[in-house]
Amino acid sequence: MNGKTLVVKALQEQGVKYVFGYTGGAIMPIFDEMDRQDSVQFIMSRHEQGAAFMAQGLSRASRSTGERKVGVCISTSGPGAMNLATGIADAYMDSVPVVAITGQVATGVIATDAFQESDVVGVMMPICKQTYMPLGADDVESTMHEAFYVAVTGRGGPVVVDLPKDVQNEEVSNGYNFDSSAFHPNLPGFLYHPTPEREPLQRAMYLINRSERPLVFCGHGVINANAGKLLQQFAEKVNIPIAFTLHGLSAVPADHPLSLGMMGMHGTVEANRAIMEADLLISFGMRFDDRVTGKLNEYARDADVIHVEIDPSEIEKNVATTVAINADVAQTLRAMLDDPMLTYKPRRRWFEKIEEYREVMKADLEAELAKGTGDGGGLLMKSIVHQLSKLTEGKDLIVPDVGQHQMMAARFYNYQTENSWFASGGAGTMGASLPMAIGVKLARPGERVWSICGDGGFQMNMQELGTVMEQQIDIKILLFNNGYLGMVRQWQTLFYDGRYAGTPMQSPDFGLIAQAYDIPYEKVENVKDIQPALQRAMDQKGAVFVEFVCDPTEVILPMIPAGGGFDDMIIKRPSPDKTAKKSGKEK
Amino acid sequence: MKRRTILAFMLDRPGVLNKVSMLIRKKMYNVDTLTVCSSRIEGISRMTITLQEDDERKVNQVIKQLEKFTEVISVKELHADNSYWREVAIVKLEVDGNHLETFRGNYNFEILDQKSEDIHIIQVAGSTRHIDGFLDAVGREYIIEIARTGASAMEK
Numbered sequence: 069m070n071g072k073t074l075v076v077k078a079l080q081e082q083g084v085k086y087v088f089g090y091t092g093g094a095i096m097p098i099f100d101e102m103d104r105q106d107s108v109q110f111i112m113s114r115h116e117q118g119a120a121f122m123a124q125g126l127s128r129a130s131r132s133t134g135e136r137k138v139g140v141c142i143s144t145s146g147p148g149a150m151n152l153a154t155g156i157a158d159a160y161m162d163s164v165p166v167v168a169i170t171g172q173v174a175t176g177v178i179a180t181d182a183f184q185e186s187d188v189v190g191v192m193m194p195i196c197k198q199t200y201m202p203l204g205a206d207d208v209e210s211t212m213h214e215a216f217y218v219a220v221t222g223r224g225g226p227v228v229v230d231l232p233k234d235v236q237n238e239e240v241s242n243g244y245n246f247d248s249s250a251f252h253p254n255l256p257g258f259l260y261h262p263t264p265e266r267e268p269l270q271r272a273m274y275l276i277n278r279s280e281r282p283l284v285f286c287g288h289g290v291i292n293a294n295a296g297k298l299l300q301q302f303a304e305k306v307n308i309p310i311a312f313t314l315h316g317l318s319a320v321p322a323d324h325p326l327s328l329g330m331m332g333m334h335g336t337v338e339a340n341r342a343i344m345e346a347d348l349l350i351s352f353g354m355r356f357d358d359r360v361t362g363k364l365n366e367y368a369r370d371a372d373v374i375h376v377e378i379d380p381s382e383i384e385k386n387v388a389t390t391v392a393i394n395a396d397v398a399q400t401l402r403a404m405l406d407d408p409m410l411t412y413k414p415r416r417r418w419f420e421k422i423e424e425y426r427e428v429m430k431a432d433l434e435a436e437l438a439k440g441t442g443d444g445g446g447l448l449m450k451s452i453v454h455q456l457s458k459l460t461e462g463k464d465l466i467v468p469d470v471g472q473h474q475m476m477a478a479r480f481y482n483y484q485t486e487n488s489w490f491a492s493g494g495a496g497t498m499g500a501s502l503p504m505a506i507g508v509k510l511a512r513p514g515e516r517v518w519s520i521c522g523d524g525g526f527q528m529n530m531q532e533l534g535t536v537m538e539q540q541i542d543i544k545i546l547l548f549n550n551g552y553l554g555m556v557r558q559w560q561t562l563f564y565d566g567r568y569a570g571t572p573m574q575s576p577d578f579g580l581i582a583q584a585y586d587i588p589y590e591k592v593e594n595v596k597d598i599q600p601a602l603q604r605a606m607d608q609k610g611a612v613f614v615e616f617v618c619d620p621t622e623v624i625l626p627m628i629p630a631g632g633g634f635d636d637m638i639i640k641r642p643s644p645d646k647t648a649k650k651s652g653k654e655k
Numbered sequence: 656m657k658r659r660t661i662l663a664f665m666l667d668r669p670g671v672l673n674k675v676s677m678l679i680r681k682k683m684y685n686v687d688t689l690t691v692c693s694s695r696i697e698g699i700s701r702m703t704i705t706l707q708e709d710d711e712r713k714v715n716q717v718i719k720q721l722e723k724f725t726e727v728i729s730v731k732e733l734h735a736d737n738s739y740w741r742e743v744a745i746v747k748l749e750v751d752g753n754h755l756e757t758f759r760g761n762y763n764f765e766i767l768d769q770k771s772e773d774i775h776i777i778q779v780a781g782s783t784r785h786i787d788g789f790l791d792a793v794g795r796e797y798i799i800e801i802a803r804t805g806a807s808a809m810e811k
Binding site: 189193194197201218254255258380381383384385 | 664666669670673674677712720723724725727728
């Protein structure tokens, strides 16, 4: 046995079905071995970054299935590994378990600037959960198993295993013996506290019972712990409204009477106003990111904070905590639900207030959705998402890219299926959607997957259409083309006096692109054609590409300006002359 | 700014020092001193880091983020009133032997080598303040070369 056989053996023992990646000089032995053993299916991306996002998609989507999988991506040394980096950093920001295997030059030439050599461990260390470089075949198997263990234990994250080429080929020493079923990594400091302690739990329940204007926060941790149903039961039992972080979406049906929708920079008025007024925040599995809190010293001034979080370093990081519960979200919810101390309260005054907040933007949004076009005459993204939501009854899997259309997809799709929203959030990596959707589809082949992209982000990874074609991946690609980098354009409209620097963008004929990859394509320019085109996309077997000609003047509101407080929330649309203002060069 | 001493125990694996120093940099600190040595238990290292920070919450953040590293076993802050912080300095001095001997009473130092009549290599151990006091007393203008280990610390 040698290094490469042990890598493939470990993948097999970890139940890996798909490996995403791209070959190259320093990783050839492992590719050769994967091909010979034929125990894992290799999916070739067209760029290593794509492979990292495919692996993420698989990990994220499989969390709510019976078989939780860790996405695996593989690349060669140097440029191959460097191309993985963005996808790895993204997985780290969003706590997604991924195992990345990178080839490395032979140990004899490491640190001599050998051909295609990069210090992968050095580069990856600050952007992933753990890095490894086994220096002998004897260490390969235990390293691989430890990598999987670290990736999924506690708060998930990516782990990188850098494998020198000679180690891949090296034979194990005489008497080598490794039993993966009995293996437990020796990591005495790698603690994981899944069970909540009694004392903080009691104090939390006391605060909950006492509160008059409480809110439940649903973060990514709820999805990761598969605890959407528990959270819903909890909120119903105590009668407390729920606000979601970007990654908490789809944990509980979006139209649940207690749901306030998304919070934060582009959150709903009702969620954000309620946070301002709240006397208690009960937050589950979230990290109070700056896009959630806005200006920290103005954030939820009157509220006590109960913070349930698996990663102790997140507690007290941004927001002062009244009660900290360092534990698994699902176990904490179960413990509270089982406790008769927890009581229901009508909280009539609080819900009346929230109903008022719900009305603030309702008429404006309904008018926009009914009209379907913007000031410039192009289609409104929110209206397309809204129609998609109605047509699919909110049951499908949504993989947005990053930008304005992502916020539209977050706000206007009526999520009904638990864990049906897969977005690059923390890192905000444009181009994530198309490859991530491929991974999502492979994890959940029985469900419909929509990759919703803008013209900017799509072109960052559109080479992955090659993978869609080759593997016949059945994903529905919706391209919202407004000829601009829409989110930045929105900021330019609001804060840069309508000077559109670096945002207008010329695009290729996407019809020809789709044709080149043998993917059925259609273009939609009129409101009346949206619904039939989406219906055709649904009915089509296999991949479809639908381009929508969107209005660049559309904005996503409300919006809390970066660094601003919740009082600075913008709810009124900028006037048409402001949105249409052109820069000097653009005539 | 208040001087903080953080004591950490960690697995002796390659890259751990790199991780720790990277975190300190990411948090935008300049390390005052950093010492690493093996602990009583084989395979486990002991690291003492000193840096300047007034804000209690920020120090706690550093500690929690250090603890998050897979290899790190435990981390705590050591407070000046219940721990000893000590370092060693090796100093090459061009100084008259008799002048040096006048500090015997107040400072505990050892002459390691005498190159010529007035070139001495000496070793002095103690708290940072003690060593600074010694150097000031002897006269910093006599120093040719100095090597200090940085603080190592232990709780009472």
